[in-house]
Amino acid sequence: MLKFPEKVTVKEVGPRDGLQNEQAVIATGDKITWINQLSLTGLKYIEITxxxxxxxxxxxxxxxxVAKGIERVPGITYTALVPNLRGLERALEANIDEAAVFMSASETHNLKNINKSIEDTYPVLQEVVxxxxNAGKSVRGYVSTxxxxxxxxxxxxxAVVRVADRLFEMGIGELSLGDTIGVANPRQVTExxxxxxxxxxxxxxxxxxxxxxxxxxANVLASLDMGITVFDASLGGLGGCPYAPGASGNLATDDLLYMLEGMGIHTGIDRDKLIAAALFIQEKVGRQLPSHSLQTLGSCAG
Incomplete structure (x- = not known):
């Protein structure tokens, strides 16, 4: 029998990971409106840009x-991806709550994504962390591939352990393990x-x-069984990595919520408000988003 927790934290990455690879240009005001909608769903963590x-x-x-324009709701962490000190200056100016630093476990992807070797990336991220x-903010780490x-x-x-060790030594509070091109299977996740x-x-x-x-x-289920209780997801299944061919389609927040709710696992998220926010951004990107939840509604924008 698989072991499941009583509650799970869902971290919404759609405004960043979802929109970064979209062909449609989303107006700044629409991004702000969407994030404000997400802030009212019960989500406690939103990666905004x-x-x-x-x-x-x-x-x-x-x-x-975007970061300056949103309406901050107490109790929500508003975070953003930050690659270097120049980016951090802008992020702190915009008063983000947390910086997310990122790198890859594979050398070639790191070179194409960051334009640096893994070894050369460490000192850059060390400065950011x-x-x-020092600015009183928390730091999250992402490791891709x-x-x-x-x-x-x-x-x-x-290779993953080496990168994870270095990032935790720098002082990150949490590490997000990325299946960047969607190749993982439950046995691999468990191992x-x-x-x-x-x-x-x-x-x-x-x-x-x-x-x-x-x-x-299926990989979420394997992770739950191993004791993991934090999952990144993107509303509607928006987005993917622009430096990973064929990697479109994040895990959809709305599909994840449906499964967790059905299993009696608490998330604190209001499903109706989440779907309303999904329909809003689906209309703005002008295409049917890939989540199963939205497809069952039979609505197609654009």
Whole structure:
């Protein structure tokens, strides 16, 4: 019998991970409206944007305006991706609650995503983590390609452990393990977590699955059974990694909520308000989003 927790934290990454790869240009005001809707759903954590150089991700060039324009709800952590000290300056100016730093477990993906080797990435992130902590903010880490790389294929768990060790040594509070191209399966998830949980407590780890091959929900179940209670998801299944070919489709927040609710696992999220927010952003991107929940409504925008 699988073991399931009584409650789970769902971290909404749609405004950043969802929109970063969209072809449609979403107006700044619409982003702000959407995040404000998300803030009323019961979510306690929303990743609102990225302070990466706008030339790399033009869709999020309005990061400061979005972060300053939203209505902050007490009790919610508003976080953003921060690549370097220049990005951190903008993020702190915009008064984010938390900075998320990111790198890959595979060398080639790291080079294409960050334009640096893994070894050369560490000192850059160390500066960001230290300055963020000095500013009184928390720091989250992302490690990509944990379960496979689009360029190198399988990634060893030893490579993941090396990166995780360094990020925790820097002072991050939580590490999100990314299945960047959606290749993981439940057995692999279990085997990787067996290794990592010998080194790090379960409450310090989160899972970030993509549903590229339809295995994200099964991988959530395997993670729950291993004691993981924090999951990243993107409303409607929006988005993917622009540097990982074929990686469209994050785990959909609305589908995840449906499964967890049905299993009696508490999330604190209001399903009706979440679906309303999903329909809003679906209309703005102008296409049917891939989540099963939205498809059952039979609505198609655009």
């Amino acid at each position: 990225s302070f990466v150089n706008p030339k790399w991700i033009p869709a999020l060039a309005d990061a400061v305006e 230290q300055e963020t902590i 944990v379960f496979g790389c689009p360029y190198e294929g399988p990634v060893s768990v030893e 990787v977590l067996k290794v990592l949980l010998k080194r790090f407590p379960a409450e310090k780890l989160a899972m970030h699955f993509h549903d590229t091959r339809g295995t994200a929900m």
